[in-house]
Ligand SMILES: Nc1nc2c(ncn2[C@@H]2O[C@H](COP(=O)(O)OP(=O)(O)OP(=O)(O)O)[C@@H](O)[C@H]2O)c(=O)[nH]1
């Protein structure tokens with residue numbers, strides 16, 4: 159590493175306080191050249207003045223020195239809290255550079271923390287997520303990953319595999335003697351447990367993705383059912399055009415909204431019908447159907463003054479091709495006009511009078527909870543997902559071989575592959591590209 163890096167650690171906007179951070183062997187030395195105040199002592203916040211080379215004061219500041227290894231990066235770190243003027247912050251960074259520091263690259267502080275063994279790789283990724291978390295759930299997800307509780311378990315998995323593998327290798331060394339060090343029964347048990355856990359994780363990937371990026375919820379139904387009116391009612395703003403002409407919404411409209419700690423992406427779509435009036439509407443319907451497949455939850459809106467729930471379900475079956483396995487929530491709209499038939503099993507609302515809206519919101523939250531979104535531990539990164547898929551394939555291969563009485567050499571090979579895949583997640587094995595991808599997601603100063 160060698161060099162000393164510097165960056166503004168707080169947001170680049172005028173604020174009461176701004177923090178400039180340095181990390182590296184020269185951090186203390188560099189700051190001392192700009193510092194007029196009590197000498198820097200470990201982990202003690204001290205007040206003084208920052209001055210330029212001519213001794214001209216720049217700002218009053220608080221400096222804190224964190225000697226290696228007890229610092230965020232594991233190197234000598236100095237944090238300078240000055241007034242958060244963009245001019246002052248820029249000058250402080252310039253002065254540090256004049257004295258020999260180098261501007262940090264995005265994520266470089268956290269990368270150093272990782273390289274110095276302060277953070278595991280998945281924790282470093284969680285730092286980026288923590289900074290970017292927009293909703294309470296996304297924050298909780300990042301924090302639980304940061305605290306490493308979950309990945310502790312993943313490390314245990316890997317440890318168990320390593321131990322088994324060692325026994326198998328030993329057997330291979332004593333191949334002529336036909337000994338069995340590793341109990342095949344215990345190995346089978348281990349593989350089954352691991353596979354079950356991994357399956358759960360893979361399922362939670364989609365959920366984790368949705369929590370971090372906003373949960374897609376599509377509003378679909380026939381033209382004129384009141385979908386756009388419902389979107390506006392939930393958002394409490396006149397976002398989408400509403401009219402009594404069927405086929406009003408042509409393109410999909412997406413708006414974000416926070417509800418019960420989740421960030422939702424509500425997607426209003428063109429009304430579905432078999433005979434669109436023109437090519438534009440036909441394209442709108444095609445897009446609606448595409449949104450439907452991405453959605454975590456589908457609000458199927460129907461005009462309850464015109465049709466009963468069972469009639470709406472039949473219509474949906476026709477319009478959507480099949481409703482088998484779709485995450486549908488039935489919304490009976492326009493109940494202010496009365497009901498054409500029984501509505502049990504649907505949430506009754508009037509987008510116009512806003513009656514039933516809070517029940518609808520509770521129903522949405524309940525469904526999200528059932529879909530596993532409220533759970534404590536979720537897999538949230540594509541990188542982890544891909545590694546777990548590879549681990550799964552290898553473990554399934556090993557289990558298959560074991561059950562077919564396959565040779566030790568082949569089983570060991572599969573276990574090696576699984577162990578390698580899991581090792582990539584926690585950073586016990588890190589090809590350089592993986593590191594590059596992870597740390598480029600950071601902002602400068604982290
Ligand atoms: N009485 C009553 N009228 C409603 C209600 N919701 C919507 N409407 C009316 O129904 C008509 C259609 O509403 P939209 O929200 O445009 O319907 P849509 O489902 O978005 O229609 P498309 O965009 O054509 O697919 C409008 O005249 C609305 O004012 C409701 O709860 N009660």
Ligand SMILES: [Mg+2]
Pocket residue numbers: 385386387398399400406407426427428429
């Ligand atoms: Mg509409």
